[in-house]
Amino acid sequence: MLARLILVALTSLPIPAMATEIVGRASVIDGDTIDIQGTRIRFDGIDAPESRQRCTDASGQSYRCGKVSADALDAFLAESRPVSCHKTGRDRDRIVAVCTRADGTDVNRWLVTNGYAIDWPKYSKGRYAEEQRQADAAGAGIWAGTFERPCVVRGSKCD
Secondary structure, three states: OHHHHHHHHHHOOOHHHHOOEEEEOEEEEEOOEEEEOOEEEEEOOEEOOOOOOOEEOOOOOEEOHHHHHHHHHHHHHHOOOOEEEEEEEEEOOEEEEEEEOOOOOEHHHHHHHOOOOEEOHHHHOOOOHHHHHHHHHHOOHHHHOEOOOHHHHHOOOOO
């Protein structure tokens, strides 16, 4: 009887709560958050500039780096649909995940490699550190100029 009650309880949960894989067409919320069919997904191990965040480019001009990051992500995802996200945890009201495009490209890694996000060692344990070093050395994206870490802009603890 107890096993049957547990089975009934488990099968009545909404699918996203049980699923470890979420697949679908992604809508970009910002540079490190997407929505797939009403499920908010934050990319695991990285941090992208905030929507309101301003950075300075190589010539010293201020620009909306958060918008640039989100726009680049949107264009990148549109090239190969659908997006598949492997759930690694939860963050407030969002799923935390590592996502790939239909062609198998790791979205989290692509964002860091191209300078649209940074490795966040607190969560990544350095998983994207090499990509960040390469982006910095190449002056890719935000590394072309100066910026504050997104966690500082949010006013939250970074480490």
